[in-house]
Amino acid sequence: MSDTLSRTPLFALHVELGGRIVPFAGWEMPVQYTGIIEEHMAVRQAAGLFDVSHMGEARVRGRDAAKFLDGIMTNEMATIKVGMARYTVMCQPDGGCVDDLIVYRLADDEFLICLNASNAPKDIAWMRAHIGTHQVEVLDECAAWAQLALQGPRAEAILALTTATPLASIKRFGFEFGEVAGVAGCLISRTGYTGSPGFELYLPAASAEKVARALLAAGKPHGLVPAGLGARDSLRLEANYPLYGHEISEKISPIQASLGWTVKFAKPDFIGREALHRQAQGGPSSSVVLFSLDDRRIARQGAVVYSGETPVGEVLSGTQSPVLGKPIGTALVAAGHAASATLTVDIRGNRIPLRLSAEPFVK
Amino acid sequence: MSNVPADLHYTKDHEWIKVAADGTAVIGITDHAQAALGDVTFVDLPKIGASFNHGDVFGTVESVKAASDLYSPISCEVVEANADLNNSPDLVNREPYGGAWMIKVKVKNPAELGALLDAAGYAATL
Known part of the structure; x- marks a missing residue:
């Protein structure tokens, strides 16, 4: 760096x-x-x-561009219409996220991909490393x-x-x-x-x-x-949109982050498919929940989540919701606790009940 | 430039203290501190009767960005906490030296006041 x-x-x-x-x-x-x-x-x-403008951009073009992207992205790329964009995740073999991205189809054989700022060099290197025999080039257009x-x-x-x-x-x-x-x-x-x-x-x-x-x-x-x-x-x-490094990361898969809708198991093989399929079938070991607090204190990243006296997770993001007028956040909690009504979070020695929300706070 | 009133004493941790003739004092945070914190959403203050030594954490001020500890500029006992901050924590942003005073205290050891910064000394740290 x-x-x-x-x-x-x-x-x-x-x-x-x-x-x-x-x-x-x-x-x-x-x-x-x-x-x-x-x-x-x-x-x-x-x-x-x-x-x-800190976000990065890569152009992927060539005869095999769609096929190449379908092999490294969890969402379906070949079916994106020219003039349309799609949200997707790019995964490691173990299901962890390399990045989450928006893919714009410029032409049948040409895509523009929006990359997270801190991941841009890693993403471009990852894409290039997986070109294999595909007729495709990956251009760094960040600047x-x-x-x-x-x-x-x-x-x-x-x-x-x-x-x-x-x-x-x-x-x-x-x-x-x-x-x-x-x-x-x-x-x-x-x-x-x-x-x-x-x-x-x-x-x-x-x-x-x-x-x-x-x-x-x-x-x-x-x-x-x-x-x-x-x-x-x-x-x-x-709006419950994930931020890389918080709700998704190399350690938190799209299945854990409730982004299963971006993972298309029906398409041909793609990197991470086996691991993600196992998680989707058996249930992941932990998953991301959205919460609000009936309190004035904000639960910040790293705050420990408890079930009774047992630590079962930690806060990934936390802030004050101006629309709700109370603190909101996300947490990664162990399997079996993601729907629990009795979780609490420790904020400077105070145990505050987590009020889990199945829906975003704004839509 | 942030506002640094001449009639107050300061800590390098950005608290101000105003000492009255009757041996009490009022404590708050500076204009520079509120600007650095951004929108304040919550101020956690001690109960009446709580005692602190110089440098102890007496409360927390929480903004959208971060939670920051409040340090007692002197050894003191709390005689009043500003209840207005419960419903209007944003007073800290609007009136850091006025409506957003945080605690009123009994000064335990007036000799400690000599170690505080005056306005010029504090301004020089910014």
Whole structure:
């Protein structure tokens, strides 16, 4: 790992907007501008603009591209239609997650894949190592792209002010290439990581600041605010979206993380299939649960979960839910306890009951 | 720049203390501390009568980002805890030196006050 932190093309804009810059996944990123709760609620009620240019991108192209991806991804790749995207996990042979990804089908033989920032070099190396005899190439395009997430109920109205691309016809997980704020070659995708409606924009890196400024100006009358990684985390947790390194990791499989819907056992062999199949059949040794607390204290990552006096798990993510007004989080708990009504979590010596939730807190 | 009122004493851990003539004092956290914490969601304060030595943890302030311990600037006994912070923990962000005072205490050893930082000394640590 390098000691020097990377900066996105929007770094100067973050500083100008008063963003508080923190190190995250090897990048200098704004954790907040005015406050996490305010930015969070802006996304739920109006709109927020996030710089997610730290995310990586890889282009996979060649005659065997779909077949190659189906061999390393848990979800079905060959059936993605051109112009559509799909969420998937890439697994190790033991079922642990290399990464979770969004795969965009650009053409029959060409895909663009969104990678988690801290995993990008590992992912690209993993993909290249598994090319085998496939007619395919894996191109590292991390530096070529910037990414913005425009999220919230007003996102579509705001984006429409900056592009002539028809947005209403872009379905959820659909995308179009178009011009945004005069910048050509932008990938406009109806996806997001907040649980609110919105878009993610893949932009030529050199033009990202122009697009961001145009969106902020156009969106201001609609209540658009710049939003940082703090709000991104609390938003995704309310929506129960996993974050790599927390709910999924090299140690936590998609079956454990309740992402079984992304694992297609019916397709031909893929890396991790046997291990994941065993977990799906026999039940995993531990699984991830979503919870809220009727308390004021937040259960943070690493807090121990108890059944009676027996430790049965630990907290993976925890924050304050601005929408619920109480703490929420996820925990990895041992088999047999994932539906228990009597779990507690230790917060600085206090045992607080976990209120498990089968549904995300926002949908 | 964060606000550092001249009439208070400070710790390098970002607590402030205001000493009254009757031997009591009020303790809170600084503007710099609240800005660093971000949105405060909960303040866990001690009960009346609790006793602390200089440097003891007397409570916790929890923000969306992190939970941070509160350290007693002096040896003291709690005579009042700010009940307003139960329902309005965000006072810490809005009025760190006013409405968000945390505890009122009886000073046990006035000699300890001499070891605290004055406003200029604290500002120099920021």
